[in-house]
Amino acid sequence: SKDLKGAMEILIEQKRQQLSTVEKLDEHMDFASQLIFAQNRGDLTAENVNQCVLEMMIAAPDTLSVTLFFMLILIAEHPAVEEEMMREIETVMGKQELQS
Helix, strand or coil, X not given: CHHHHHHHHHHHXXXXXXXXXXCCHHHHCCHHHHHHHHHHHCCCCHHHHHHHHHHHHHHHHHHHHHXXXXXXXXXXXXXXXXXXXHHHHHXXXXXXXXXX
């Protein structure tokens, strides 16, 4: 547990360093970045950030797959929502190819 906590601290510090050197911040905004900025604002402690990242690394694959499964079922059951989502994607993306 102590080794894992230390590894998380190293990863978070690497992310913090990366964020401090990027030219276009919006290209590097993800959940970990949001946590780091929340800590910088004083909304979270370093321990909060470490715990969130640890939980994300351990639990995310299972929870993500279940969440995506139910999201896709709900979209399939509500065609009007699917149409609205597709319009929004087309508005934002235009002719650009979608990427993962």
